[in-house]
Amino acid sequence: MKQVKALVLRAAGINCDYESVHALELAGAAADRIHINRVIENTDLLKEYQILLFPGGFSYGDDVAAGKILANQIVHHLSEPLTQFLADGKLMLGICNGFQVLAKTGILPGFADDRAGNKSVTNLTEPAVSVIDNDSGKFEDRWAYLQSESEHCVFIKKGQRIYLPVAHGEGKVVTRDESVLSKLENEDHIAFRYVDADGKVGGFPVNPNGSFNSIAGLTDSTGRVLGLMPHPERFVRRTQHPHWTRLEGDSEADGMIIFNNAVEYVKKTL
Amino acid sequence: MRQWRFEISSRHGFPDVHGQMVLEDIQELGISSVKAVHFTHVFLIEAEFDGEFAQRVGEELLTDTVYQQFEIGRAPLPAGLENATVIEVHLKSGVTDPVARSVVTALQDMGVTPGSVRTARKFVMEGNISTADRDNIVKRVLANDCIEDVIFGSDAEPPSPHTEPYALKITEVPIRDLDDEQLEKLSKDMDMFLNLTEMHTIQNYYKQIGREPRDVELETIAQTWSEHCVHKTLTSSVELDHDGQKVEYKNLLKDTVFKATKDLNRDWCISVFADNAGVVEFDDDSAICFKVETHNHPSALDPYGGAATGIGGVIRDPMGTGLGAKPIANTDIFCFGEPDMELEDVPKGVLHPRRIMKGVVSGVRDYGNRMGIPTVNGAIYFDDRYIANPLVFCGNLGIMPKDKCFGQASKGDYVIVVGGRTGRDGIHGATFSSGQMTHEHEDIFSHAVQIGDAIVEKKVLDVLLQAREQNLYDAITDCGAGGLSSAVGEMGEEIGVSVDLEKVPLKYAGLNYTEIWISEAQERMVISVKPENVEKVTALFASEDVEATVIGQFTGDNQLTLKYDDKEVGQLGMEFLHSGICKPLKKAVWKTKDLSEPKLSEKDNYNDDLLAILSSYNVASKEWVIRQYDHEVQGASVVKPLVGIANDGPGDAAVIKPKFDSNKGTALACGMNPLYGDIDPYWMALSGIDEAIRNIISVGGRPDRIAILDNFCWGDCNKPETMGALVRACQACYDGAMGFEVPFISGKDSLNNEFVCDDGTEIAIPPTLLISAMTLVDDIDKCVTMDVKKPGNLLFAVGLTKNELGGSHFYKVNGKLGANVPTVDISASAQTAKRIYEAIQAGLVRSCHDCSEGGLATALAEMAFAGGFGIDADLRGLAKTDDCVETHAQLFSESNSRYVVEVEPANYDAFAKLMVNTPFGQIGEVVADKRLAISDAKQKKVIDADIDTLKEAWQKPLNW
Structure with missing residues (x-):
């Protein structure tokens, strides 16, 4: 069977790269941590990989806004190779800061009409969606339930409820206006919504940051880009569950679902 | 160049x-x-671009147009707000501005290199605001005049960012002919904080070598000999008068804390008290290092910046230990004044404790989180004597390969400084933190505050680990207190070193050679590199946009030589610099305090006392703080700081699993109780050790691999009574380390934590000893937490409950101190710890909680509400001493060495068998009914409360 390869993109201030590599390896991929300077020097590097993971952290200190400076760097140096990467049918996963980067480059939400006609996947003007300061005004680390909603996102099956940690100060998903929000809903872009243990949406802390429509993660029109604020790479073994000492049996760690699906998809499709 | 304002x-x-x-x-x-x-x-951007490009900068870079708007130039005040108060806060020139630096990078990505970028914060306040209110708001909320300038109104111009260039001028400071008074004046004028004997030693040195000192030499000596760097007090000879009996120490630390480590001589201790952090074995391939520092004085002046650089600094300790460790966990312990103090009661020159706490927590949060290091353990202690001297203990744990635990610079190696640039920040930090604070410190020592930029440090770390793996350097140390002077001076201590100060990269022009040499600018490390590796090292750092600059060379001449533009500006013999200081003889007095137990009549019901204890600041939930720290980054967490059914119960110790491919873990905890010190610092110190050990044992840590750290924060030790208290604590450290067989591997002290108010009154902190502990966990799958798990399970109290309410929280909420401070029967306590460990390893323990502040009743309440079940308890089962008869003593005594353990009924026999010969008793069981009910000896319910009510009382006080 072919070896699935993943590139975990490093940059100044990125700090979830090791555990992201670990999660991908558990799922059966071979993963490399590579600094963005190496990718800019040699964009052909991307051709060797089928999964591109934008890990969590504080790229460039979240200066100006979370993910903004890295997004700017990507748009000015990597737009073309990333457009090609997606055109080749490959996968992108942005976690926490990585999601913020995907939103701020314009790669997400990636509406079908934005992507029509081989247009660049990045776009800095008139962004539709952003990820901004939590309503609480501060960084918070807590666990949240997520309900998967998308029919076409390859990282997850619709209707699954998973439990993952969130850890961010800027995780509130907002849209430019109501029409963008409806479009996200109507065109199946909502990958995850924050819910309670019973699957119902609610206020804080069920929705930990005040996201519009409780949005926790978005997918693009192809379903091959996923960005989410929660951290699947932080729940890849049972003893990472916040009260694993109370749980009976050997249930799978929820975060692995996303990595397993990604690797499976690449094996089957690419 | 044109200036653009956005x-x-x-x-x-x-x-x-x-x-x-x-x-x-x-x-x-x-x-x-x-x-x-x-x-x-x-x-504010100075750049050569046109209006069209400015529009792009505004739209694509600076503004998130989904939810923000921008204006080029000054935005007009919104309609109807023409009379609003407008305030702009700018960083003082030269203060690090990380956002500006990132904007420069981003503009370069857009194809433009700006002349300068600055950022500011503008506030438009609506309302009829008096000037007094406005000024108060500026001072208390918006700005810190140590680092920021404030301008009022819409039209005022911000301060100029430009600084004057520097022209070399070598300054001599005549010392040889000064008399005593003049010597003392010189020490004071130059902020040297050296006493007359030390000044004489310096004077004699210059008489001997036949010249006058240069300013940079005196600064180097003052820094090297500062209390902060050389621990004069703790390593002094001491004459103690203990209740009239004389006891002498040649070197207090060596005769107590060090001695225990030496006497225990554990083969798993790899490096103790020698490097920037203590190093112990983790497994066959790896070692763990651990260091805890304090950053008290800077945090008093600038809570945010002080605490941020506190955590930033201590992270550099493991990075600078051996050949460098990877930081894997942070621990933070704070002491503050009580946060509800009236504003008028706060002394002049002091920030309100609530502002200090908020600032400190944000500082630690922002730096620790940005570094990607989980903050897994901590504590906060409140007492009004910390009002002017808050204590900020920051610790870091790192992991490194066992063959990289030692480094050594050699003759011919180049000195390379990597990371941040040098600015005027943090000048005189080492000497300033060694002295007493006054209400004027705010003004005089504003330059001692350092400004952190976590991302620079993260970048340095990322590259250093690669350079270490490629064996590109021979030795490393961090630039901490004393800056290059301390870092380079220590690295070259055995061989001699020459430094070209003009080569040090600067943040801005204008620094003189002395400022460059002693600046405590953050995020810098110094490495020693063989000539053949210099090019590889600089290329590797450049590949990730980190500066690495050769600034000197190790010489072999045993001299410290400082040059600027090839001219010698200072030279000192290493021998004199590092060994020339004469250690003082300190007088210490300890008089056993004449205290008595209060007479409190027995009550029918203690619900109110329990609620008061749960909602006292020291016991109350710290969730508001803990959640702001990323405690899960790196994916290593096993026992998180918050545990239980709702993830909000108070965990005893943190456990992390540092390696992805191993089930081995390390547990981390602390112990501290300054209130006991008001009765006797000896028992305070031993209680701290006992508590730290209990916490670690409670989660399943190994009792035979515990290593501990000391952090002494004390008042003015020139006062014999204060010194006496220090000696008492040191004695306990020796006895505790020996008795528990737990070596100290590192430590630090911060003395002179006193404050002189403008009316002359002095506020001294209570003697405060923090004990931090770490140990190994062989199999993390066996760890337990403190939340009760299942109705029907049995609860045991293990360890003897004594009549020890002295310094307890029960007395505190009743306005008493008492006399019967908790003591420690060390051998019994060590035995109990071992038994609990064995029971946990045998899988017999469903939950285990350390019984400490607030006693048994508090421990039971916490276990119940963390688990979401009730507890039925009966004090008749309690193993207690004969004099522990009063119900309130049984409920709230804070006797050490006790655990509450939950066991499934089927395991009763196996558990009881393991506990034979240890005082223990069944005190109740877990019940489905969500109530905590405790009956006394006569079967009367003395506590009967709903666990949600108890939890609410515990959560409310600090739920900001």
């Missing part, structure tokens, strides 16, 4: 989170005249 604010319909938070802080000050606050980011 103003960015929230778009209509989107919340102004920053403005809202400032408004809340203003309301907390009791000021009601401010009706609303509008926040604006200001960017």
